[in-house]
Amino acid sequence: TWTIGNIAEEQIERIREQVGPDGRAICGLSGGVDSAVAAAIVQKAIGDRLTCVYVDHGLMRKGETEQIERDFVASTGAKLVVVDAEKQFLDALAGVTDPETKRKIIGREFIRTFEAAEIDVIKDAPEGTKVGFLVQGTLYPDVVESGGGAGTSNIKSHHNVGGLPEDLEFELVEPLRTLFKDEVRLVGEQLGLPPEIVWRHPFPGPGLGIRIIGEVTRERLDLLREADAIAREELTAAGLDRDIWQFPVVLLADVRSVGVQGDGRTYGHPVVLRPVTSEDAMTADWARLPYDVLERISTRITNEVAEVNRVTVDITSKPPGTIEWE
Ligand code: XMP
Numbered sequence: 001t002w003t004i005g006n007i008a009e010e011q012i013e014r015i016r017e018q019v020g021p022d023g024r025a026i027c028g029l030s031g032g033v034d035s036a037v038a039a040a041i042v043q044k045a046i047g048d049r050l051t052c053v054y055v056d057h058g059l060m061r062k063g064e065t066e067q068i069e070r071d072f073v074a075s076t077g078a079k080l081v082v083v084d085a086e087k088q089f090l091d092a093l094a095g096v097t098d099p100e101t102k103r104k105i106i107g108r109e110f111i112r113t114f115e116a117a118e119i120d121v122i123k124d125a126p127e128g129t130k131v132g133f134l135v136q137g138t139l140y141p142d143v144v145e146s147g148g149g150a151g152t153s154n155i156k157s158h159h160n161v162g163g164l165p166e167d168l169e170f171e172l173v174e175p176l177r178t179l180f181k182d183e184v185r186l187v188g189e190q191l192g193l194p195p196e197i198v199w200r201h202p203f204p205g206p207g208l209g210i211r212i213i214g215e216v217t218r219e220r221l222d223l224l225r226e227a228d229a230i231a232r233e234e235l236t237a238a239g240l241d242r243d244i245w246q247f248p249v250v251l252l253a254d255v256r257s258v259g260v261q262g263d264g265r266t267y268g269h270p271v272v273l274r275p276v277t278s279e280d281a282m283t284a285d286w287a288r289l290p291y292d293v294l295e296r297i298s299t300r301i302t303n304e305v306a307e308v309n310r311v312t313v314d315i316t317s318k319p320p321g322t323i324e325w326e
């Protein structure tokens with residue numbers, strides 16, 4: 001019979017066969033559920049021959065890097081390399097305000113950093129290793145969409161960093177190829193991953209970099225992280241996490257508005273709350289959060305986050321608005 005338990009067992013067996021007794025695998029962790037569950041399955045199959053790589057680009061939300069460094073490792077026993085690349089990313093983003101340019105820069109820096117980490121993994125491998133395995137959290141709907149049948153694809157690493165053998169190939173390992181998202185979550189729970197990872201809302205690869213309207217700086221990221229953490233805390237406290245698809249909080253860093261706080265006038269930044277409901281992110285509706293929840297979020301953000309003196313709610317559906325502001 002079909003159970004979540006034997007789905008995981010079957011994949012573990014299959015991966016052991018695919019990677020063989022000497023193969024080495026690398027898995028990039030994003031903080032999301034797919035890569036975490038994929039890594040946890042491969043870890044069970046090949047143990048320390050899997051290296052997980054987490055590129056900390058400094059654009060994550062409050063507590064997320066610690067969730068990976070501490071809770072993911074504690075619950076899976078996986079070997080993890082954390083690359084602290086915050087300065088590199090922020091330097092590359094300095095002065096940039098255009099959304100697509102931000103995305104390009106973040107994508108480019110990410111590939112550079114990840115490839116540099118690949119070198120170390122391969123160095124560690126036995127002499128003459130020609131094939132590395134790259135773990136990806138591809139889900140069944142992605143497989144169907146791309147028309148992919150069974151079989152494995154090989155990809156050449158574009159190593160523009162040097163140091164890797166010229167003819168090194170990476171073969172894909174895709175433990176989630178037969179699963180839908182809700183099944184991935186069940187497997188994740190079964191493997192004992194932390195609920196914050198298993199139930200995390202979708203979060204864009206460029207992170208908070210595309211939720212700061214204007215230039216991305218360390219100070220602005222810190223402000224947004226505080227405001228975002230408050231919104232998430234209150235949503236969770238109200239028991240609404242699973243009713244909402246995503247809840248971006250956006251900092252309008254290039255806008256100021258006048259306010260009055262304590263004894264005087266302020267001239268601070270607005271934040272936008274963007275809670276949405278959706279089935280697949282292609283279309284979305286603005287979420288009708290209860291007024292008392294919105295009220296608590298607004299009061300806490302304006303009290304606790306210096307420089308933010310106004311909280312607004314985005315009531316645009318998609319289309320015409322997108323979920324993210326950039
Ligand atoms: P939009 O804003 O287009 O977003 O309605 C649809 C979904 O995609 C996510 N998103 C991204 N994810 N890289 C990603 O990995 C990106 O550049 C990116 N932009 C948007 C967004 O969070 C939503 O879930």
